[in-house]
Amino acid sequence: MTTFISAGHNPKGIKIDPGAIGNGYHEADLAVEFRNLVVVELLKRKVKVITDNDDERLGDYLKRIQTGSGSVVLEFHFDAAESPTATGATALIGNDADRLDNAFAKELVEITSSVLGIKNRGVLSEKDSHRGSLGLMREQGMVSLLELCFISNPDDLKKYQANKKALAVKIAGIVERYENLM
Ligand SMILES: [Zn+2]
Numbered sequence: 001m002t003t004f005i006s007a008g009h010n011p012k013g014i015k016i017d018p019g020a021i022g023n024g025y026h027e028a029d030l031a032v033e034f035r036n037l038v039v040v041e042l043l044k045r046k047v048k049v050i051t052d053n054d055d056e057r058l059g060d061y062l063k064r065i066q067t068g069s070g071s072v073v074l075e076f077h078f079d080a081a082e083s084p085t086a087t088g089a090t091a092l093i094g095n096d097a098d099r100l101d102n103a104f105a106k107e108l109v110e111i112t113s114s115v116l117g118i119k120n121r122g123v124l125s126e127k128d129s130h131r132g133s134l135g136l137m138r139e140q141g142m143v144s145l146l147e148l149c150f151i152s153n154p155d156d157l158k159k160y161q162a163n164k165k166a167l168a169v170k171i172a173g174i175v176e177r178y179e180n181l182m
Helices: 027-044 056-062 099-116 154-179
Strands: 003-005 049-051 073-079 090-092 119-125 142-151
Touching: 003 027, 003 154, 027 049, 027 073, 027 154, 056 142, 073 154, 090 099, 099 119, 099 142, 142 154
Parallel strands: 003 049, 003 073, 073 142, 090 119
Antiparallel strands: 090 142
16 A cells, blocks of 8 residues: 655746745745655655655646555645634545544644644534635545644744654654554
């Protein structure tokens, strides 16, 4: 089985998509950095990983990857809001999510909230999010999109920067466990 780890948005390429911008950061850059931290941990654990490329549009990545029912599919994003005090971690799952997708997403958002010391905003299905339909959710396996914290909140970012490595280790542990389920 293979795990698929991607970074929301793309910082390079013909059509750059920086994602949200806040406090001097581009979401795409933060997501790539965190993806790489998690991938290093997964490789230490001998988990087979496929990632998106930094210049690759999400649609092209989704076309390229071949997921199956036992795959773990995870993408990292950062949330943004008008209010600089909006805070917390959120996990998103598909409208067709099953028990495993739910359990996987719940563990991801709980560990993110506890390691970073920010609010747990819970698990949302794509229809309850403001993001509409998410292409990622059409992939097979255990699929989640994790919004690590708010890029628009300086305190969230400070906590994220201080704890991102510890969080990457914990998330790799969760991914490995779900990867070994099937
Ligand atoms: Zn995003």
